[in-house]
Amino acid sequence: MITVNINGKDIKLEKAVTVLEAARSAGIKIPTLCYHEQLEKYGGCRLCLVEVEKMPRLQTACTLISADGMVIRTETEQLAEVRRGILEFLLINHPLDCPYCDKAGECELQDLVEKYGTAKGRYMEKKRTVPESLEDPVIVRNMGRCIACTRCVRMCEGVQGASAIAVINRGGHSHIEPFSGGRYDCEYCGNCVSVCPVGAIMSRLHRHSYRPWQVKENIETVCPYCGVGCTVILQVRDDVIKRVVPRIGSVVNNGMLCSRGRFGYEFVGNRERLTSPLIKKNGVFEEATWEEAISLVANRLKEARDGYGGAAVAGIASPRCTNEDNFIFQKFMRVVLGTNNIDSSARTGYAGAQSFIENISGQGATANIIAGLSNSDVVLVTGGDPTTVNPILGLQIRSCAGKGGNILTVGHVRGLRHFNPAELRPALFTETLLLEGILHSLKNTKELPGSNPKFEAKIRELNISPEDIIKTCGVSEEDFNGFLKKLSGAANPAIVIGKELIQSIGSSYKLFLVLAINYLINGRVYLLSERANEQGLIDMGCTPDSLPGCRPVAYAEFRRRYETAWKTTIPDKPGLSIFEMMDSAGSGALKAMYIMGENPLFNLPESHASEAALKNLDFLVVQDIFLTETGKLADVVLPSLGWSEKEGTFTNMERRIQRLRKAVYRDGMEDWKILSEVAKNMGVKFNYADAEEIFNEISRVSPLHRDLTYNEIEKGNALYPYKGEPLRGVMEDIVSHKGDRLDAGDKLYLGLERPLFHSGTLSTKASALLHIYPEAVATISPSTAEKFSLKPGDKVRVTTGAGSLSLPVAVDDAVHGSLVMITNNFEGKGAFALIKYIADPVTKAPVIEGIEVHLEKDGTV
Amino acid sequence: MLSEAAIKEIEAIRAKYPTARAALLPAIYVAQREFGWLSPEAYEAVSDILGIPKAIARGVATFYAMYRHRPMGRNVVQLCTNVSCMILGAEKLVDFLKNRYSLEPGGTDPDGRFSLVIMECIGACGTAPAMLVNEDFYENLTEKYIEEILGKYK
Ligand code: SF4
């Protein structure tokens, strides 16, 4: 125990913190500028100087570590004088353009000068001037205002790990610039903007459109984009979101955001939003009243159900909708329409992979705390770049490296390249072999722990000769051995599994191998999730084979619980998967579909086949916030309220349930409300006053959510398994599929790019993200560019067995020489249009590997 | 693109220092020599070899005035105009360079043959005026002597 005395007050400290922290803990304020709690200490601005007895000079409180018996004074005449002087110096080069500056009102410099500064400056010389930089579409720099505190640089380098900006020049001329001096070429997390104490770097999105004091409410909610589920605070003026900021101390993202979360909110007010129900008459949409639209939907669904039975209707739920929406969706399908034909885009990877993992490792095996990654000593990354798919999770891996942990990657992971990764880059199509090699070698050094006999039996069956592996995979023996040494020596390891692995040839077998590796090193598994409520939708029972709480529909004892609660009977056979739905719609067996917040035409392989299938339906209703490609095929389109316009909950990839809040008002109904109206028109009463009532029902019927309330969630501890034991389901046989290894040869193949700046098509409705990443491109390696005499911006036609796209070329040296990378984010230009539906027979995930691409210069577009 | 030899040179420099950052300044010199100035490509090349983010490399280099932060002529004349040199007529030499070679302080002649950088002391006060042409040192300058010297540089 240490005791220091500050301003005559004795303060007891558990450990030796800085004098600044000690003072703050006792409610004593010391002025600071370069200090920021998220950043490494710097001691540059000298504003926090304090007097310490027995020390000859003034000391910076932000760096001085308290020692027992220290006597400190923070407010004296001498200190006031010094602070006045420092502030006067800071203002020498400052333009004093507060009336025009967006920061005014929340500017730390302004506040300090107001409190400690002089009323009048004495400086007579010319000021340094740096012109305003508007070269970047998202971040504006007014470097005349920069006080060189380096908070932004320490953020970008030390916490974000992007190192995209630096102090340039020297002395009075120093200020901050990105590499180009103009436009940023960075991760656009905006975390530098968060920490700048003055108005030197700011977001252009809300430029000159409001003053900080005009924000009446700060509404805390959850980011709409990925499965990390970051806490965001929406600052709203007149029902328009002006700014999205993080909160320091929030449990998932602790003061950090990624580009999508911070700058991707503009879709909310996008003019293309649907405003009225649409009914297609003679092939064209006409605006309709809600009554008209809802009774039409109810009648047509009733016709299909009564005429052909529940098996002839199907529904697709949404990983962008709340738990409450999805719960009501599956209840509507099961109770009103009498079908288990419920699925979602989670089927393209996450859902199948998760059941596979849970079958082997137990339910909840993927529900691990994201922040825990940074405390691992080894993180093994497979299946792509976590720093673009789940950026805030990516930061935890970077932070692990920063703390001295080892990052191991299978394949090249660009976002981790500056974090000293041990990298094994297997040759094309040899990843399976490499994983086998790793497992084999581990098996020789590690005992099987004996806790999962069924699994161990399978592991023992493997018979691999590792010598050939190293040769075939093209990795060096030295690298391989180094990698293994780190892996097998890990005390607290974690394995990250991304979609590139799940959507590859033999993905279930690869998953099996990765899980076996994980079993041997006793690690934790993180399954990356691209959508905000992908996990929630599964837990809500929006899958053909399970009820809310992940209870298999095939078991009568599980069904009974819901049948009693809902006073109905639930079909005992699992329903159709999303892919089977398309097949049955195509063949005519399926008659009607209800699609909520999903665009299967775009998000499933073989869009031509899906299009024909959906057109073949007797009736299609699509409920969404925008008119999507799928919506255009519908008979009725229903506009719903979107993120930030309604209450509810999301479940993130840790299976943490978090509250979503309404921040802006918009006319319309929530998805659950629309469904309830349709139900009512079909003679079934869904009486819910609000989202909370639905949640209360969820916590009554779903064993996974037992006793959970909104109150409890607000406390931030609604984590799976809630107040209970992990629910190990019935372990089924472990079946996996290895697939045939392709020979790479000299061909080009399709790769799916998962960009940091987009998520589905939603982000393309947010103008800032479009400015950063404006259009679909085909990204190729420099060697491919040379071979085809292509340069950036040239148009190419990319053709596969499934389709063809004309795209501009981008060249990137991080791209594999045999791959052509295309995103699936831009309508009409999505990679999935080039993919045939060939799936792993076990996980059912589509295979996006080994798809041959024909590339040709395209002069016509 | 850096030549193979330059890449080797930077790697050799890297090997002499405990950390990549410590090797940054000399490595940047090599790239500057290869590219003629610290162009974006020069920074990128150094960044790739040393594994230091390019924005950081640029930030470090801009601290130092003696790197070439702008494109320069094929030869760089660095003339001192500090006290001793000034007293012994360096300013006249500046005028001479302007009139005879169209060379302004901080500028490059129209042919791109020379750039002129005005230096603070280069440690030749006893033999002032003095200048550097590229890495060659010349003292006791006169107009005639300068003509003779510069004739050697194409
Ligand atoms: S936006 Fe993020 S990555 Fe870009 S400069 Fe700022 S902190 Fe760095």
Ligand code: SF4
């Ligand atoms: S831009 Fe802002 S945060 Fe960065 S050094 Fe200048 S004042 Fe500090």
Ligand code: SF4
């Ligand atoms: S990491 Fe995911 S949840 Fe967090 S801000 Fe980014 S997109 Fe949103």
Ligand code: FES
């Ligand atoms: S806050 Fe302590 S020196 Fe800046």
